[in-house]
Amino acid sequence: DQQVKQNSPSLSVQEGRISILNCDYTNSMFDYFLWYKKYPAEGPTFLISISSIKDKNEDGRFTVFLNKSAKHLSLHIVPSQPGDSAVYFCAATPTGNQFYFGTGTSLTVIP
């Protein structure tokens, strides 16, 4: 009963191209969404977030899109760089304290 799902366990992209990571959720009470990035042997680090009152948030090469009607969010990385190779976790929360994470998508950016 995963409330946050990342259906693609892995993704490979050429350097310079766009990476699109997808995330679906089931709980309509979620009102804040986050993406975390994780390198091997390290803890996840916060990347970007979006509130449910918005449908887009941009930070440099990273943009998160939220489609509330479809209960779907995506992370776009443009242009992709080899240093972006990591596992990306999508997370959502209804309260700001109870966070629900997906299983992660491993991104490989090929030089």
Next chain:
Amino acid sequence: DAGVIQSPRHEVTEMGQEVTLRCKPISGHNSLFWYRQTMMRGLELLIYFNNNVPIDDSGMPEDRFSAKMPNASFSTLKIQPSEPRDSAVYFCASRDGGPQETQYFGPGTRLLVL
């Protein structure tokens, strides 16, 4: 700042043994979270504390799991007795301020129960 510190980084133990995982949050942070990461379920919140008080432990899987935060600079997650299905990476995270403030994660403890 050294960030969130967790120890040990790796733990191998036999089924039935007690396991204690430790966490030192970032100084000044008022909330602390314990997570478990598995391949099947991703990151799951086990428990979180606010100002050293446990607020929500609904994610703790069984009575074999317990967590304490005796002061603002230290927390433990104990598993007694441990079972092979407890094998996972356990993360501690801390946060300063309200719900939309960033959580900072430690490097995790990789636990293997044989």
